[in-house]
Amino acid sequence: MSDLPVDRVESSPPFTYCDVDCFGPWLVKEGRKELKRRLVMFFKFLFLACVLITLLFVASFLYLFSQILYLRWRYRHLPSPKTKSLFLGHAVDMREVGKRGGHLSMLYVEWQKLLGSVFVVFIVNREIVLCLEPAFVKEVMITSNSKKPKQFYETAKYLFGQRFLGGGILTQLNNIQWAKQRKMMNPAFRRGYLKELMGQYNDSVDELMTYLKQKADGKTEILMAQQFNKVSLDIIAKVAFGEYNLNVISDDAMFLNTAIEDTFDGIAMQLKLSFFSRIDPRKEARDRRNKIKSSCAVVRNFGRKCIMRRIQAMKDGRDYPMTFDSYLVHLPNQDSITEYNISHMIDEFATFFVAGQETTAQLMSFTCEYVGRHPQVYQKLKEETDEVIGSKTFISYEDTCQLKYMNLVLKEVLRIAPPLTGVQRTNEEDIIVNGLKIPAGSNISLNTYALGRDERFWDEPEVFNPERFREKSSRHMYAYFPFSLGPRVCIGQQFALLEAKVVLAKFLQLYKFTLVPNVQLKTYIAGTLKPVHKTPLYLNVRRENVRSS
Numbered sequence: 001m002s003d004l005p006v007d008r009v010e011s012s013p014p015f016t017y018c019d020v021d022c023f024g025p026w027l028v029k030e031g032r033k034e035l036k037r038r039l040v041m042f043f044k045f046l047f048l049a050c051v052l053i054t055l056l057f058v059a060s061f062l063y064l065f066s067q068i069l070y071l072r073w074r075y076r077h078l079p080s081p082k083t084k085s086l087f088l089g090h091a092v093d094m095r096e097v098g099k100r101g102g103h104l105s106m107l108y109v110e111w112q113k114l115l116g117s118v119f120v121v122f123i124v125n126r127e128i129v130l131c132l133e134p135a136f137v138k139e140v141m142i143t144s145n146s147k148k149p150k151q152f153y154e155t156a157k158y159l160f161g162q163r164f165l166g167g168g169i170l171t172q173l174n175n176i177q178w179a180k181q182r183k184m185m186n187p188a189f190r191r192g193y194l195k196e197l198m199g200q201y202n203d204s205v206d207e208l209m210t211y212l213k214q215k216a217d218g219k220t221e222i223l224m225a226q227q228f229n230k231v232s233l234d235i236i237a238k239v240a241f242g243e244y245n246l247n248v249i250s251d252d253a254m255f256l257n258t259a260i261e262d263t264f265d266g267i268a269m270q271l272k273l274s275f276f277s278r279i280d281p282r283k284e285a286r287d288r289r290n291k292i293k294s295s296c297a298v299v300r301n302f303g304r305k306c307i308m309r310r311i312q313a314m315k316d317g318r319d320y321p322m323t324f325d326s327y328l329v330h331l332p333n334q335d336s337i338t339e340y341n342i343s344h345m346i347d348e349f350a351t352f353f354v355a356g357q358e359t360t361a362q363l364m365s366f367t368c369e370y371v372g373r374h375p376q377v378y379q380k381l382k383e384e385t386d387e388v389i390g391s392k393t394f395i396s397y398e399d400t401c402q403l404k405y406m407n408l409v410l411k412e413v414l415r416i417a418p419p420l421t422g423v424q425r426t427n428e429e430d431i432i433v434n435g436l437k438i439p440a441g442s443n444i445s446l447n448t449y450a451l452g453r454d455e456r457f458w459d460e461p462e463v464f465n466p467e468r469f470r471e472k473s474s475r476h477m478y479a480y481f482p483f484s485l486g487p488r489v490c491i492g493q494q495f496a497l498l499e500a501k502v503v504l505a506k507f508l509q510l511y512k513f514t515l516v517p518n519v520q521l522k523t524y525i526a527g528t529l530k531p532v533h534k535t536p537l538y539l540n541v542r543r544e545n546v547r548s549s
């Protein structure tokens with residue numbers, strides 16, 4: 001063998017000839033053998049990677065900044081509240097209002113008074129155009145059934161990379177696909193079918209009433225929002241998915257409720273500061289993200305369990321109770337049991353589970369909050385419950401239809417504290433509202449919370465007055481849409497109202513309650529509108545008769 005070239009045998013400073021630098025050798029023992037080991041450094045490679053990452057970071061920052069400038073320029077003709085930071089936009093105001101014990105929809109009400117009914121706000125690189133005009137609400141939601149904007153609804157599809165609602169009916173943006181999904185689920189919400197669920201509603205409520213008895217001594221503080229959360233979870237689990245062994249009511253750990261709450265927290269976090277919330281390197285931010293991701297997994301795994309159980313029953317040809325998943329699980333043949341199909345069923349499961357539980361629980365909590373602060377309303381409600389329900393142990397569908405005053409109370413609660421404060425839509429073409437052009441592709445917010453407090457449509461809007469709904473008035477048509485409007489109206493509206501009536505009627509029948517004194521009603525938004533203090537109250541027994549099931 002000939003000699004190596006001179007330049008290969010002479011020593012020279014590192015990185016003179018190649019991108020790889022070697023150190024060593026070290027002697028390493030492996031059993032009785034002695035081996036030589038060297039350390040190799042791909043130095044230039046590493047350097048290049050660092051440069052590339054820095055460049056990428058700077059480029060994304062510049063891209064984000066140019067987007068922000070473009071948005072401010074695009075909407076310069078629309079009124080907008082003064083921003084405190086060019087980069088964050090009104091996210092700063094949102095943070096401040098949160099610290100003051102308020103929320104975004106409260107800000108909308110304040111801004112509407114200053115700027116009129118059409119204005120724009122910016123959250124980093126995202127615009128929200130507020131259109132608080134009932135005629136426009138009708139046009140967008142009913143006449144043209146405008147699309148849901150990607151930026152808002154996609155946030156609930158995946159939470160920090162973990163699949164959550166995926167392509168479920170709520171987050172489905174393709175209208176053709178959505179129509180198929182909605183058609184499949186509509187029969188599960190027909191009145192006839194809901195009537196058959198009264199047994200399950202009564203079972204869950206009785207369980208809650210029995211649980212409350214041990215705490216009804218007039219001096220133990222009960223966080224009623226938590227109790228309503230449990231019962232609405234139990235109802236949706238039984239009625240919708242045939243899950244009878246959840247035991248959430250007697251379980252104080254509330255792991256599923258907490259998981260659902262976390263996922264709402266995740267949606268709110270991604271909506272507020274989508275970019276930063278994903279990359280925030282601080283430990284508490286990372287922990288929060290991880291908690292939200294594992295909560296998504298908890299909800300979805302529970303869904304998988306329910307769906308697989310039904311699939312197994314179908315395969316075995318066993319009888320299975322008729323629940324929502326009877327409409328959800330369509331398996332024409334064995335080949336259709338694929339992971340892809342199952343994932344889609346879980347999307348739908350998570351959607352119904354989450355949409356049906358938190359919202360209804362908040363409606364019941366706010367009812368207690370407002371009724372507890374208005375003794376005359378409370379008295380009337382008790383009188384009506386005594387008259388319609390009396391000492392009955394089973395509340396029937398027909399009974400709920402007789403609870404006319406309660407119906408007015410629920411309507412008023414949904415005006416003053418709607419669990420979902422608004423919906424978002426996008427316009428395919430430019431539109432003019434009040435002489436102002438809203439450019440095509442805008443994120444438009446239709447806010448029932450703000451419209452529900454608008455003096456143009458409501459007398460003394462800050463006053464809680466169920467009587468205002470006694471007369472049918474065309475004044476507030478399209479200025480009130482707690483369940484949304486048009487083709488994408490809430491599919492569970494009747495389900496929720498029926499549930500609230502059964503729970504509240506039984507509660508009023510069996511217990512007297514007083515809110516814990518000196519606790520202010522403060523609200524915040526984390527997906528849904530919630531009472532900050534979780535409705536603390538004291539209970540006393542009024543009547544003793546829970547059905548023996």
Ligand code: HEM
Nearest residue numbers: 170355356359360363420423482483484488490491492496
């Ligand atoms: C007080 C209780 C409830 C309120 C205030 C409420 C409110 C709403 C609102 C405002 C929407 C429209 C969302 C949007 O377009 O962004 C909606 C949609 C929806 N809600 Fe409800 N909801 C309630 C209870 C329920 C219940 C009990 C269920 C199911 C069991 C349910 C299932 C759904 C579903 C699946 C959608 C999507 C409908 C579609 O896009 O076709 N909701 N709800």
